[in-house]
Amino acid sequence: MSEGNHYQFNVVMTCSGCSGAIDKALTRLKPEVSKIDISLEKQTVDVISTLPYETILEKIQKTGKQVNSGKQL
Amino acid sequence: MSEGNHYQFNVVMTCSGCSGAIDKALTRLKPEVSKIDISLEKQTVDVISTLPYETILEKIQKTGKQVNSGKQL
Numbered sequence: 001m002s003e004g005n006h007y008q009f010n011v012v013m014t015c016s017g018c019s020g021a022i023d024k025a026l027t028r029l030k031p032e033v034s035k036i037d038i039s040l041e042k043q044t045v046d047v048i049s050t051l052p053y054e055t056i057l058e059k060i061q062k063t064g065k066q067v068n069s070g071k072q073l
Numbered sequence: 074m075s076e077g078n079h080y081q082f083n084v085v086m087t088c089s090g091c092s093g094a095i096d097k098a099l100t101r102l103k104p105e106v107s108k109i110d111i112s113l114e115k116q117t118v119d120v121i122s123t124l125p126y127e128t129i130l131e132k133i134q135k136t137g138k139q140v141n142s143g144k145q146l
Binding site: 013017018020021022024025062065066 | 087098
């Protein structure tokens with residue numbers, strides 16, 4: 001079972017290269033990030049992590065992608 | 074005239090969202106980055122900057138995009 005908080009972000013992604021870039025950036029935070037689920041169709045990035053919300057948000061923002069909203073579920 | 078060193082990177086970009094993300098990330102380094110020229114067609118990112126090569130490379134890598142090569146011109 002995955003450990004940590006569940007965060008969800010709405011991110012503008014227009015192709016699999018976009019979503020793949022976010023996946024790659026977040027993968028570097030393993031094992032503090034235990035699950036990454038990205039939907040290009042829904043424009044969502046779901047993350048389960050023991051790291052703070054702000055840390056994950058900042059990591060996604062550093063990819064240069066536009067984050068429209070985010071929340072802890 | 075633009076100040077600084079001229080660096081060129083070959084980066085995998087598959088859509089304008091990909092190239093736009095890199096542009097956005099590098100734009101945050103202004104004014105230390107004075108020029109950014111990205112070609113989706115040529116898969117190149119040209120940067121003129123007073124910052125070290127490694128700093129620019131790292132910034133591009135943090136976007137999660139694959140950098141295949143880079144050099145100072």
